[in-house]
Amino acid sequence: MKKIVLAAAAAFTLTSTAALAAEAGPELLKRQWTFDGATGKFDKLQLQRGLQVYREVCASCHSLKYVAFRNLTALGYSEDQVKALAAEYEFKAIDEEGSDVTRKGTPADHFPNPYPNDNFARASNNGALPPDLSLMTKARVGGPNYVYSLMQGYEDPPPGTELLAGMNYNKYFPGHQIGMPKQISDDQVTYADGTKASAEQISADISAFLHWAAEPKLEARHATGFRVMIYVLIFTILAYLLKRKIWARLEKK
Numbered sequence: 698m699k700k701i702v703l704a705a706a707a708a709f710t711l712t713s714t715a716a717l718a719a720e721a722g723p724e725l726l727k728r729q730w731t732f733d734g735a736t737g738k739f740d741k742l743q744l745q746r747g748l749q750v751y752r753e754v755c756a757s758c759h760s761l762k763y764v765a766f767r768n769l770t771a772l773g774y775s776e777d778q779v780k781a782l783a784a785e786y787e788f789k790a791i792d793e794e795g796s797d798v799t800r801k802g803t804p805a806d807h808f809p810n811p812y813p814n815d816n817f818a819r820a821s822n823n824g825a826l827p828p829d830l831s832l833m834t835k836a837r838v839g840g841p842n843y844v845y846s847l848m849q850g851y852e853d854p855p856p857g858t859e860l861l862a863g864m865n866y867n868k869y870f871p872g873h874q875i876g877m878p879k880q881i882s883d884d885q886v887t888y889a890d891g892t893k894a895s896a897e898q899i900s901a902d903i904s905a906f907l908h909w910a911a912e913p914k915l916e917a918r919h920a921t922g923f924r925v926m927i928y929v930l931i932f933t934i935l936a937y938l939l940k941r942k943i944w945a946r947l948e949k950k
């Protein structure tokens with residue numbers, strides 16, 4: 698009986714993982730990220746390159762509404778640099794006379810939405826809505842590896858696959874038909890820091906940047922985790938020594 702149950706359980710796990718794998722497509726490309734592991738940290742230069750990719754490539758379709766310009770000091774920019782960057786953007790405002798005007802962005806502003814609303818965004822993208830990217834790496838299984846793979850997952854559809862109008866084939870996108878055209882290719886951007894802009898590098902940089910956007914407190918969290926571990930360790934040693942002391946008295950009797 699036990700054997701039958703075990704066999705059934707094994708068969709179930711096998712078929713369900715196989716079904717899941719078939720649905721999710723091939724395994725994601727994986728990378729060693731500097732922020733992996735318990736002591737991982739963001740590479741600020743990489744984040745700066747990722748910001749450049751966001752601004753030059755993604756920002757025409759995707760908002761990044763939870764990131765304020767002042768947050769960019771975490772990437773190693775000075776307050777003056779952040780001020781200058783914010784001032785490159787324009788925001789709608791109403792002046793003292795009640796008229797509509799535009800004003801320059803300030804560090805307190807957030808990245809603006811490229812579209813006035815969702816309907817407009819859909820109408821501009823064949824019906825597909827480009828989602829906000831602020832929390833994207835948290836919202837998808839695989840996180841930064843998913844974005845990294847998605848950027849590099851465009852290919853010709855396998856023979857016999859019919860693409861719906863306006864759709865593109867991407868092997869990592871669930872269902873494989875995605876409304877977003879291919880965005881990244883070699884030398885798509887010219888990096889300010891001179892890094893060679895291969896498609897792989899650009900994909901890695903934008904993914905790292907989006908992971909920072911989704912988890913700006915990652916380093917602080919890692920540091921706290923480390924302190925807690927030290928505390929628990931010291932506490933365990935003390936508890937052990939105390940136990941030895943108490944039992945030593947009992948054993949002597």
Ligand code: HEC
Pocket residue numbers: 750751754755756757758759822825826827828833837844847870874875876877878880881903
């Ligand atoms: C021309 C407009 C356009 C540009 C530019 C663009 N995207 Fe998209 N993106 C879209 C659309 C439209 C969708 C929704 C696709 C769908 O649901 O079929 C999307 C979806 C996504 C998704 C979500 C996929 C999912 O799993 O739901 C991610 C992640 C993404 N884009 C990242 C990026 C990044 C990173 C860049 C810049 C390198 C970028 N996009 C540039 C239009 C764009």
